[in-house]
Amino acid sequence: MAEQMSRGSQEPIRNRFPTLFEVLSRKTVAPLDLYSFYIYMRDQQRAVDYLDFYLDVSQHLILCRAYVRRLHRSVFEDTPEIEKNSKRSSYILHDAGEGPSGEKGSIADQRLSAFLRSDHGSRAQSPQNSHGSGRSSPAGRERPPRPSFMTLDSPGDSSSPGHASSSENVPRREDLRGSAEKILYTYLLPGSEREIIIPQSILHDVQEAIEGPDQRSDPELFDSAKDYVFQAMERDAFPGFLQSKGLGNLVPQSMMFRLIIGLISVFGAVWASFILILRDKPRTTRCWLILPYTVGIYFIFTHQYMLDPILALLGYSEYTLFDFNRMREPFVIKTLRMRSMSMLLFFLLVTVATCCIFIFVPGKDL
DSSP states (O other): OOOOOOOOSSSEESSSSSOOOHHHOOOTTTTTTTHHHHHHHHSSSSOOHHHHHHHHHHHHHHHHHHHHHOOOOHHHHSOOGGGTTTTSSSSHHHHHTTOTTOOTTHHHHHHHHHHHHHHHHHOOOOOGSSSGGGGGTTTTOOOOSSSSSGGGOOOTTTTSGGTTTTTOOOOHHHHHHHHHHHHHHIIISSSSSTTOOOOOHHHHHHHHHHHSSSOOOGGGGGHHHHHHHHHHHHTTTTTIIIIIISSSOOOHHHHHHHHHHHHHHHHHHHHHHHHHOOOOHHHHHHHGGGGHHHHHHHHHHHHHTTTTTTHHHHTEEEEEEEEEEEOHHHHHHHHHHHHHHHHHHHHHHHHHHHHHHHHHHHOOOO
């Protein structure tokens, strides 16, 4: 089987690397989890704004779902008992919130967006109460999405849909509008604080939908921009992330540090080798050359393979410079252990051959 369920856990054990969608959906664990991908986008790709935009749009969808669920509950609670069994009492709201049992993804989200658009006429806020009108909203009214991934609401947060019943965290229609405008003014408009580059046609459609006469705030208005960013990350960033964290366990700063130490050690070992050979020192003395050659070749190999085999065999991966964390993704652990064994075998062959050349070559006293 390609995937099996781990004992006592609902997380599948993959016999493959995960997809980008699985990483963004938090269905993976270290070192291929969302936190690792965030660090990779921030430190190596220098494109964390694209990931933050994607996560903020996903958070906007959660906010919309929470709003519809709250509206569903309020309508149900205000409905007389005799009408609660009526098919029309909550049919539209129920379908807009989650859809039929077992329905996932785009169909339910399309119903949610369709409901929010149809609900706009009776509940839309006036422009002066919006985030982008140049006036501040009343205190406590606006609840913008998180500014970055590091403050992303977790599934157990009170702001998640399952906890939307809390009075101070119940989303309102103006919250949806404020959230949509915050995304537009933070990421999409030219010259914005964290501007990302998307096609002009997509930007125009989103801006027109939010600032135009419809004043939309449903999550579907970001679909084109979200799909474009997803494809860009999948094409330009995700393969490098898999290579860095799925086939290696070192970060670029550590690799450069190791390369410098390796080159210095090998240069020092070669220099000492010629000194000992040209002074006809005994082979027992030359055996000490094994130490600098071993250190130098090992660090050069770790740089070339982007992998420290000893750390990999111990089950650790480097998140940031000298910050090591235990790996939990079974397929990555298996892959890195196999690569580590192959690398160690090759390393030993090169080290032994190099040391034998400089130890057993005849000396000559000059």
